[in-house]
Amino acid sequence: MDPTLILPPYPKEIGDWWWQHATQKWSDHGEEKILNLIRKEIVLQSDRFNKNRTFESYEYGSRDLSLITYGNFFFPRTWYAMSLSVAEACAFRGWNQPRKGPIRILDIGSGLGASGLSAMYQLKSLKIDNPITLDAWDYSGKSLNLLKTICLDCNHLWNLSRLNTRRIDLRAPLPLVRKQKFDLILLGYSMNEIFENFELDQQIEWMRALTYLLTQNGFMIIVEPAQKKICDQLQIISSFLSNQGDYLLHAPYFNGKTCPFLKAKNSYYSHEVRKINSSLRIQKISAPLKLETRQVKFGLAILSRQKPAAFPEDSSYCRIVSPIKKKKGTLSFVGIGGDGLEYTYEVQKRNLLADQVKKITKLERGDILKIHEQEKGKDAQRIRIPKFESISCEFSSRW
Numbered sequence: 001m002d003p004t005l006i007l008p009p010y011p012k013e014i015g016d017w018w019w020q021h022a023t024q025k026w027s028d029h030g031e032e033k034i035l036n037l038i039r040k041e042i043v044l045q046s047d048r049f050n051k052n053r054t055f056e057s058y059e060y061g062s063r064d065l066s067l068i069t070y071g072n073f074f075f076p077r078t079w080y081a082m083s084l085s086v087a088e089a090c091a092f093r094g095w096n097q098p099r100k101g102p103i104r105i106l107d108i109g110s111g112l113g114a115s116g117l118s119a120m121y122q123l124k125s126l127k128i129d130n131p132i133t134l135d136a137w138d139y140s141g142k143s144l145n146l147l148k149t150i151c152l153d154c155n156h157l158w159n160l161s162r163l164n165t166r167r168i169d170l171r172a173p174l175p176l177v178r179k180q181k182f183d184l185i186l187l188g189y190s191m192n193e194i195f196e197n198f199e200l201d202q203q204i205e206w207m208r209a210l211t212y213l214l215t216q217n218g219f220m221i222i223v224e225p226a227q228k229k230i231c232d233q234l235q236i237i238s239s240f241l242s243n244q245g246d247y248l249l250h251a252p253y254f255n256g257k258t259c260p261f262l263k264a265k266n267s268y269y270s271h272e273v274r275k276i277n278s279s280l281r282i283q284k285i286s287a288p289l290k291l292e293t294r295q296v297k298f299g300l301a302i303l304s305r306q307k308p309a310a311f312p313e314d315s316s317y318c319r320i321v322s323p324i325k326k327k328k329g330t331l332s333f334v335g336i337g338g339d340g341l342e343y344t345y346e347v348q349k350r351n352l353l354a355d356q357v358k359k360i361t362k363l364e365r366g367d368i369l370k371i372h373e374q375e376k377g378k379d380a381q382r383i384r385i386p387k388f389e390s391i392s393c394e395f396s397s398r399w
């Protein structure tokens with residue numbers, strides 16, 4: 001049950017680039033003073049994202065301290081989340097690069113470019129060597145300028161052949177680029193901000209407009225913060241668009257099935273929880289704030305006009321959506337099957353060697369498993385897995 005894909009870690013040189021940018025900006029400040037400035041701004045920005053929910057360009061995208069804080073602290077986290085999602089699209093969900101010519105990526109609400117840059121870096125690590133054009137749209141001109149500089153300074157990390165930035169308020173009607181469509185459209189933690197104060201019908205119209213920008217085989221990858229309300233909203237929009245036939249739903253689940261948690265009350269909701277590596281600097285920044293830095297949580301949807309891959313419509317494939325629970329001599333987890341239903345999978349510990357218990361415990365929310373043998377009792381939603389060998393990882397990426 002080894003990982004099916006090893007991902008490249010967040011490049012140290014980008015982390016160093018951000019720190020250097022901070023020390024150049026405040027060359028008269030010592031390290032601790034800069035760290036304290038960043039810490040205070042993290043608290044402010046977290047409140048803005050989670051509590052106040054006010055998104056105007058002057059509140060974040062025009063202030064040096066906000067941008068430097070984002071770059072040094074939030075940027076690696078959104079990088080990791082998009083990197084995992086792009087890996088899933090390419091290595092498991094059947095996204096294919098154009099046979100020739102450049103891959104065209106559109107990063108909507110790009111900010112400083114963590115999503116677009118991580119996607120390019122991820123494609124390169126998957127040996128997808130087409131040149132890439134990256135279009136980055138955001139209303140923060142300062143963010144776009146910084147993105148241009150990072151792109152240039154760390155040029156050898158990606159196959160970027162052209163970067164086009166566009167300063168635009170995305171709440172206004174989207175520009176239609178009918179001639180040149182995009183192979184990948186990315187929305188990294190930006191959809192909830194753009195949609196704040198939008199009614200559902202406006203959100204749907206906005207998403208429909210994006211279909212004109214996506215190639216026939218193109219994928220749209222949406223990553224959102226792991227708050228229940230935001231993740232539910234993402235799944236509601238995805239379900240609506242797929243039910244109306246605007247897009248087909250490739251992920252998080254299978255066979256175009258929508259999230260079952262929207263219909264029934266449940267202790268879980270659709271989001272990933274992934275272990276990540278955090279640099280010493282990030283640990284230093286976050287230590288006094290006691291922030292979680294060793295995992296990233298996010299909601300995911302992958303949409304396309306291309307048909308999703310076909311999986312058996314039963315409990316033999318699942319995506320894990322709960323932590324692995326250890327109790328009463330069993331290991332168990334909740335997964336969503338190929339039929340879009342929720343199942344509880346259980347293995348008796350007495351049937352496992354110590355090493356096998358360890359391996360199962362290390363499974364993460366978001367891993368995709370194939371269950372080769374299963375036993376059902378009276379409750380058809382409870383699956384007993386007879387032995388370790390009955391489970392294989394179909395998609396599980398690790399750093």
Ligand SMILES: C[S@@+](CC[C@H](N)C(=O)[O-])C[C@H]1O[C@@H](n2cnc3c(N)ncnc32)[C@H](O)[C@@H]1O
Pocket residue numbers: 055057061074075078079108109110111112113114115137138139140143168169170171187188189190193194
């Ligand atoms: C949380 S940041 C995410 C940035 C980046 N995508 C990432 O992965 O790190 C959200 C971005 O959306 C942008 N944004 C929010 N509302 C916007 C709007 N109405 N028009 C343009 N950009 C917007 C913000 O300026 C910010 O850069």
